Amino acid sequence: MRLFIAINFDQKMKDALEDLQEGLRARGIRGNYTRTENLHLTLAFIGEYKNPGTVLDILEGIPFEPFTVSLEGIRYFRDMIFADISPCPPLEKTVRELRRALGRNDIPFDRKKFSPHITLVRKVSYSHDRPVLPSAASRQGTMVDRISLMKSERGKKGMIYTELGSLGEEGVFLC
Secondary structure, X not given: OEEEEEEEOOHHHHHHHHHHHHHHHHOOOEEEEOOHHHOEEEEEEEEEOOOHHHHHHHHHOOOOOOEEEEEEEEEEEXXXXXXXXXXXXXXXXXXXXXXXXXXXXXXXXXXXXXXXXXXXXXXXXXXXXXXXXXXXXXXXXXXXXXXXXXXXXXXXXXXXXXXXXXXXXXXXXXX
16 A cells, blocks of 8 residues: 655645646646645655554654644746745654654655655646746645545546545544
């Protein structure tokens, strides 16, 4: 089973991200646009792992308090376009605690440096010169009141992400 731990967004944040995607389309940028229901911020990519219950047990031991994340801007990265997240010490602390707990418990995860972003488009292409990206000047923000263990599966119309459980102020909740 392919797993990752992420922040799923409320509808207001998803609407702001969709507006950014529309701005990209209006500039003639083509590619594989992330479907609205799949817009998220990955905190730790685990990959193939057979026991999600173990990961949920580990989540339960992580201290968690709600915090706010905000959009900072958008940028090209290789053949993708990302929405960046403003610096957020509580987010960075949560990710640090999460990754330490995964490591202590021998749960494999991608150990690349955490760079908080939301993938808006993959396999970007355009007809002429590289278009100027629209502004994320609104700096839309959202309250993060939980982090989620997600399962990723390939479906007929692309990736399908399913929440298996989440960690909030009250502890772990199973879906």
